[in-house]
Amino acid sequence: MRVTEVxxxxxxxxxxRTVVPIEGGVTAILGxxxxxxxxxxxxxGFALFDSLPFNNKDFVREGASSxxxxxxxxxxxxxxxxRFRVTRSAGRSDYGVHRYDTEGETWVDQDIDSKxxxxxxxxxxxxxxxxxxxxxxxxxxxxxxxxxxxxxxxQTAANRTQTFDALLNLDAYEESWNALKGVPDAIEKQxxxxxxxxxxxTGEVQALPNERDKAESLSDQVDALQxxxxxxxxxxxxxxxxxxxxxxxxxxxxQLRQDxxxxxxxxxxxxxxxxxxxxELTDAxxxxxxxxxxxEEYEQYTEAREHQEELEEQxxxxxxxxxxxxxxxxxxxxxxxxxEQLKDDVSKLEEAQExxxxxxxxxERYEELEERVESLRDREDEVEEFEGEIERLDGEIEEIxxxxxxxxxTIAEIEDKWE
Numbered sequence: 001m002r003v004t005e006v007x008x009x010x011x012x013x014x015x016x017r018t019v020v021p022i023e024g025g026v027t028a029i030l031g032x033x034x035x036x037x038x039x040x041x042x043x044x045g046f047a048l049f050d051s052l053p054f055n056n057k058d059f060v061r062e063g064a065s066s067x068x069x070x071x072x073x074x075x076x077x078x079x080x081x082x083r084f085r086v087t088r089s090a091g092r093s094d095y096g097v098h099r100y101d102t103e104g105e106t107w108v109d110q111d112i113d114s115k116x117x118x119x120x121x122x123x124x125x126x127x128x129x130x131x132x133x134x135x136x137x138x139x140x141x142x143x144x145x146x147x148x149x150x151x152x153x154x155q156t157a158a159n160r161t162q163t164f165d166a167l168l169n170l171d172a173y174e175e176s177w178n179a180l181k182g183v184p185d186a187i188e189k190q191x192x193x194x195x196x197x198x199x200x201x202t203g204e205v206q207a208l209p210n211e212r213d214k215a216e217s218l219s220d221q222v223d224a225l226q227x228x229x230x231x232x233x234x235x236x237x238x239x240x241x242x243x244x245x246x247x248x249x250x251x252x253x254x255q256l257r258q259d260x261x262x263x264x265x266x267x268x269x270x271x272x273x274x275x276x277x278x279x280e281l282t283d284a285x286x287x288x289x290x291x292x293x294x295x296e297e298y299e300q301y302t303e304a305r306e307h308q309e310e311l312e313e314q315x316x317x318x319x320x321x322x323x324x325x326x327x328x329x330x331x332x333x334x335x336x337x338x339x340e341q342l343k344d345d346v347s348k349l350e351e352a353q354e355x356x357x358x359x360x361x362x363x364e365r366y367e368e369l370e371e372r373v374e375s376l377r378d379r380e381d382e383v384e385e386f387e388g389e390i391e392r393l394d395g396e397i398e399e400i401x402x403x404x405x406x407x408x409x410t411i412a413e414i415e416d417k418w419e
Contacts, residue, residue: 001126003044003073004083010067011059011090012039041143047071047088049138050119050131059090066091075125084125088118097121140167287390290397300404307411 003022008014013036020029020040029037042059045051047069052059060067072085083100085107095118098107112118119131128134140163155163165171 005072007070010061010064043069056090
């Protein structure tokens with residue numbers, strides 16, 4: 001521990017806050033009688049060791065109700081050098097401990113606000129058992145007053161023994177003697193054991209020549225075995241190389257077998273695809289034949305359309321006749337009824353005409369399909385796609401045939417009405 005600063009406020013002759021720095025090495029405090037030299041020493045004992053040779057009130061400056069002592073010290077710990085500031089007041093109960101934080105450069109309060117907590121903290125810091133031992137450390141060792149510095153030496157022999165035995169810790173020396181007095185006997189026993197070990201080792205050393213001959217013989221055998229091992233190792237390496245070569249050859253053979261099996265599978269797959277293509281080609285030819293068969297129906301559709309155009313011409317003539325019959329009221333009424341009926345028939349014809357017109361695209365697709373069927377013979381890989389298209393068109397052709405039949409029936413009904 002190193003005290004680095006003492007600050008006094010309203011303590012004896014110190015009125016305002018007075019800071020006394022204490023640097024390293026030997027520090028001499030000089031001053032006239034009554035200047036307060038001893039007060040600095042008493043302040044350290046009061047703050048750090050709970051020791052004061054008089055009443056606390058006598059420590060306060062005359063005319064003041066209380067005074068304050070601040071002692072700053074440094075202490076080496078396992079975490080490095082730490083700086084603490086202990087604050088204690090005389091005349092009132094005011095206690096505090098702060099630790100200096102070097103990183104934040106601030107004083108951190110240690111939450112000590114009573115005398116008992118302060119004494120326990122100081123005992124822990126100075127490694128003493130209790131407050132009495134803390135005071136004794138100051139009064140008998142560190143802060144002995146000048147008038148009592150030689151008084152212990154002037155005591156009687158019995159009192160000096162009591163004082164200095166505790167100070168020099170002679171009890172520890174006695175305990176050490178009791179603990180170590182058996183050491184010479186233990187050393188003697190170890191010496192005897194060592195002598196016995198030496199005799200044993202001497203006999204073993206005398207037998208070393210024979211053991212050395214055996215070792216040389218065994219060394220020759222080891223050399224011979226090592227040579228044999230090297231030969232075997234060399235042969236083993238050659239065999240391993242041969243094995244690796246055979247293993248690689250075996251892998252190549254397996255790979256060739258897999259390739260052969262793969263080619264066989266491809267050949268079988270190609271045969272099946274060819275058979276499928278031939279079947280699809282046959283189906284395409286059948287589809288083409290169906291298309292040829294439906295060509296006659298398309299021609300019938302064309303005739304029906306031409307007939308529709310004739311009907312439209314007849315409708316125009318009918319309109320002209322209606323104008324001529326306007327003078328006859330009864331005939332006009334009859335003609336108007338016929339006109340309304342004819343209008344309905346015309347609507348049906350227009351719907352039929354739109355239906356036939358929508359099938360023109362199907363005809364074009366059918367002709368396009370016919371061309372694709374012709375090219376299918378040279379492109380077997382597209383047969384499957386065309387087959388689906390042909391099947392769909394077959395269905396649509398059947399629907400068209402039905403619609404054509406329906407249109408024919410409608411045209412027949414209209415013709416019957418006009419006749």
